[in-house]
Amino acid sequence: MSVSEIATGDADEQHTVAAATPAFEAAAARAAARRGLFMALPAYVYLVIFFAAPFAIVVIYSFATRTRTGGISLSGWNLDSYQRLGEQIVRDVLWRSLGLAILTTLICLLVAYPFAYYMTIVSTTARNVMLVMVMIPFWTNFLVRNYAWRLLLSSGGPLSSVTEAIGLGETDLLFTKTAVVIGLVYSFLPFMILPLYASIERIDHSLIEASRDLYANGAQTFRRVVLPLSMPGVIAGSILVFVPSLGAYVTPDILGGGKEVLLGSYIVTQFGTARNFPFGASLSVVLMVVMLTATVAYFRQGGRNL
């Protein structure tokens, strides 16, 4: 496609020299939209095949009936599996997962904020080193990293040796809730750091100077100026950590030993050993709705840091 074709799209040849009439501009806009769609097509196709279609199946299953043998009967549509969500055991699993996700998000926020803030004030070289440090864990397989934590946290492991050496006695964190939170915070920390860094970095430094000039001390400047202005990053990072934490399966399984049932493993159980596809599907739908609501809420309030 030549340059002039790109510029004028499929618009009528005679209009390319004459003035841009509203009709011409509309045609050009349509042509641009067509080209945009064409470029996005591979991504659309991928999402439809591997996300939209399976999700549609999950939604359909959630209203279906479980057969006696654990199969799916695509008739007799009902809300039974959604009614089961009200059961005490299910509510416990939901609340426990929610609590864990919130705790993980808060710890990530507390750890990531100072780090991200520090990244914005150091030299470019130091900043790049810090960014690489954040990214390095991604170069290793997720499972491998979780098993590494298993070794670190186990009794007689490095952490235990350290606490023993400084006289705090042996620690055995493995297969506890603490271990799960440590693992989740470790896994999702980069997702908090990066949006936070992006939003803090964007704050005009003269605003901080203005605040200092107007008699605010460091703490006041942070609370009244820096924190409010970095809110888009706080919200973006929180969603990016909260959403996967809520449905986390691998880390609670490996580091928590599956002792406390969380949403992720509960769903796996329904699709696996329990062979209750409709119930597993309804749980998944609930999880998806929570995640989508959080994401939509974020975009609604104008966030642009994802």
Add this chain to the structure above:
Amino acid sequence: MTATPAVEIRGITKRFDDVVAVDAIDMQIANGEFFAMLGPSGCGKTTTLRMIAGLEFPTEGSLKIFGDEVGTLPPHKRPVNTVFQSYALFPHMNVLDNVAFGLRMNGVDRTTARRRASEMIALVRLSGMENRRPAQMSGGQQQRVALARALVNEPKVLLLDEPLGALDLKLRQDMQLELKELQRRLGISFVFVTHDQEEALTMSDRIAVMNDGRLLQVGTPEEIYERPANRFVADFIGTTNLLDGTVVDGSTVCLANGTRVAARSEHPAGTMVAVCLRPERARVVTAGDGTESGIGGVIDTVTYVGNARVYTVRLDWMQLRVREENRPGAAPRESGDPVSVTWDMNAVTVVTE
């Protein structure tokens, strides 16, 4: 005047790594003075202002505000406020909260802070806009908010960093008058950084001209314009013709081409100097009409600027600009006319490097 100066700077130097931004400056700013720091970008004027504000700390030297040494005090402990170049209004707060910010941080209760902020907003003629966000205001309005936000704290010295730079010409001229009027009414010192020499000349009681981190001259606009301390000042302030030469005696300078012209100086004979001739102080006369003291040349271009004509006169070794007021009856000269350029002896200044 024996009163304590509002700002007293002695031997202030600021180094950033190896770069000397401000080089051993001495400066005194009197209370109630409209003081401009003028110079090209990178001359150290903004750094000097930021040191007074406490946003930079001097590497060496002493900085006093009303007699108190403030050299390394953080900004929130100084009795000064700043109007920032980009205004630096808090985008997440409305106008009222922006203006009340300093008072609130200073421990003034909310009701009082809001009342005083409203009064200040009225003073800068923005009443009714208290609930707007900065992004919803024009540049000129944002400028007033920035001014109100600084002044509401009743600073002893107001610092302004190129406050009018972002405004268009008409608005800038209005704001110049307004700022000047405000300063007279409040009676506090305004320290004003600008690279616009016209702005500095119109607004200031005194001007400090800086270049390369050094302070070249401090004086009233008239002193700076009429008696520039050196070649840079002469060149930077207004337009000027600089004719290189050497001093012959107290009243004569020998120009580069050998012409001797009348110019008073106190430099010893043989000093390399430049004769500073303002375009409006020079006259063009028709060549060969008996005036011997002039320099001969040919009119090159004629520019009509409404109230005057500006000629460029080509000499053997350089060009001169001469400005001639439009008076009824004055026959306009044309390109190619042979002329002679003359001036009164006391109309020129002799400057060195």
